[in-house]
Amino acid sequence: MGYCARSKRAWPSSVTDRPIIDSLGTRCPQPIIETAKFLRSQPIGTEAILLADDPATAPDISAWARMTKNYSEQLEPHTFLVRKESEF
DSSP: OEEETTTTEEEOHHHHTSOEEEOTTOOTTHHHHHHHHHHHTSOTTOEEEEEOOOTTHHHHHHHHHHHHTOEEEEEETTEEEEEOOSOO
């Protein structure tokens, strides 16, 4: 198990072998801004886990991924896999 210091939650190793973008407790558009900022500086193919509990995150991250030609998938209620598939 991995551990996220900010949220004080334990995560399975399948999740924590990727960088974690912890946006728990923030509101739109902060989770999307933090995700874009992180992935922009990474090479194509980089995957990260976004933690966000704002109800707007699910539709927002999906729209962001579609508009920027990247990938997102909701793994659990507040957990999203994001992958950089293009330069943006």
